[in-house]
Amino acid sequence: MTGRAFAPRVGAMTYERQPRIAVGPAPDIVFDRAIGAGGGRVCGFDDRPDAVVWTAGPDEFPAVLPASVRWVQLPAAGVEDWFDAGVIRAHPQVTWTSAAGAFAATVAEHALMLLLAGVRALPDHLAATSWTPSVFYPQLGTLRGATVGIIGAGGIGRALIPMLGSLGAQALAVTRSGRPVPGAVETVPVARIDEVWPRADHFVIAAPATAETEQLVGADELAAMKPTAWVINVARGSLVDTDALVDALSRRVIAGAGLDVTDPEPLPDGHPLWSLRNAMITPHDSNPPALRIPAFAEHVTENVTRFATGLDLAAVVDPSAGY
Numbered sequence: 646m647t648g649r650a651f652a653p654r655v656g657a658m659t660y661e662r663q664p665r666i667a668v669g670p671a672p673d674i675v676f677d678r679a680i681g682a683g684g685g686r687v688c689g690f691d692d693r694p695d696a697v698v699w700t701a702g703p704d705e706f707p708a709v710l711p712a713s714v715r716w717v718q719l720p721a722a723g724v725e726d727w728f729d730a731g732v733i734r735a736h737p738q739v740t741w742t743s744a745a746g747a748f749a750a751t752v753a754e755h756a757l758m759l760l761l762a763g764v765r766a767l768p769d770h771l772a773a774t775s776w777t778p779s780v781f782y783p784q785l786g787t788l789r790g791a792t793v794g795i796i797g798a799g800g801i802g803r804a805l806i807p808m809l810g811s812l813g814a815q816a817l818a819v820t821r822s823g824r825p826v827p828g829a830v831e832t833v834p835v836a837r838i839d840e841v842w843p844r845a846d847h848f849v850i851a852a853p854a855t856a857e858t859e860q861l862v863g864a865d866e867l868a869a870m871k872p873t874a875w876v877i878n879v880a881r882g883s884l885v886d887t888d889a890l891v892d893a894l895s896r897r898v899i900a901g902a903g904l905d906v907t908d909p910e911p912l913p914d915g916h917p918l919w920s921l922r923n924a925m926i927t928p929h930d931s932n933p934p935a936l937r938i939p940a941f942a943e944h945v946t947e948n949v950t951r952f953a954t955g956l957d958l959a960a961v962v963d964p965s966a967g968y
């Protein structure tokens with residue numbers, strides 16, 4: 646194989662030979678196959694890899710990458726742990742891609758499950774130990790005709806919009822730029838997010854964990870919501886002020902919350918959220934391994950194909966935006 650000169654640039658890389666790709670921290674046949682399917686060739690870290698597919702967290706990430714590495718594919722949609730560990734900052738010459746978007750359908754389905762369970766008063770029904778007619782569940786409602794605020798309408802949010810539409814609900818999208826999101830009745834830039842809290846009936850939080858989104862939902866935001874609102878968080882616990890949420894749920898400032906992610910995480914035994922009936926908690930399992938691994942492998946194949954053929958990579962991390 647002749648290695649000819651190549652001219653990588655952020656987001657688009659051109660290779661005139663089959664790219665060499667190392668898998669770390671351990672060899673993994675699933676990703677060897679995914680790389681092969683995308684037109685890449687698996688090699689070791691010592692074999693001048695052009696790229697790395699990383700399948701674990703940041704702790705074991707090599708302090709020094711071979712100088713030949715131009716692109717690293719990370720295994721999570723949210724990559725704040727790699728920022729926090731200083732891994733991304735330590736390798737400024739490298740283009741990083743996350744798995745943003747790769748798990749969208751699965752996580753959106755989970756968000757819809759939590760939202761429907763809340764709106765249809767499932768926690769109350771599950772707690773009942775005798776036949777209790779729905780008149781005793783004043784919050785039993787419907788998503789039909791509801792407006793759902795999607796805070797961070799990227800991959801997950803966009804996968805959720807048609808699901809909501811099939812139930813007669815409409816999406817009010819919030820993104821960083823405010824560029825229209827397909828299928829949303831309106832898209833609001835994050836700079837105008839305050840107008841969304843009183844307008845939407847319910848919320849799905851699906852934005853990345855960045856300095857800008859830390860405690861995006863606090864006491865003031867909860868107070869601005871309708872008292873019938875359910876807040877679903879499938880993004881990261883850091884986006885919600887947990888103490889303010891516990892207070893709002895206890896006092897029924899809002900109807901309830903469905904949380905796949907919490908702060909702290911794991912949520913410790915005895916935490917007040919465990920004993921609030923209007924808090925539904927799933928232990929960060931909206932994207933379980935049995936679904937995550939094949940979806941990530943597909944994302945790897947897609948990006949290796951793009952890398953090998955000079956197309957823009959999917960889910961390029963923007964270090965200045967923090968995701």
Ligand SMILES: NC(=O)C1=CN([C@@H]2O[C@H](COP(=O)(O)OP(=O)(O)OC[C@H]3O[C@@H](n4cnc5c(N)ncnc54)[C@H](O)[C@@H]3O)[C@@H](O)[C@H]2O)C=CC1
Pocket residue numbers: 722723724744745746747748749752796797798799800801802819820821822835851852853854857858879880881905906929930931932968
């Ligand atoms: N619970 C779980 O197992 C999973 C959680 N996640 C989390 O969900 C997040 C979103 O995932 P994807 O939709 O795949 O990512 P994505 O990158 O496709 O979408 C992110 C969206 O958030 C928006 N955004 C960025 N900054 C914002 C801000 N300050 N305010 C409002 N919106 C903002 C962007 O404009 C974009 O629309 C990930 O960053 C990750 O933390 C992702 C997958 C699984």
Ligand SMILES: O=C(O)C(=O)COP(=O)(O)O
Pocket residue numbers: 720721722723724744748932
């Ligand atoms: O990809 C993400 O961001 C996720 O949250 C998926 O779950 P993980 O934290 O990778 O087990």
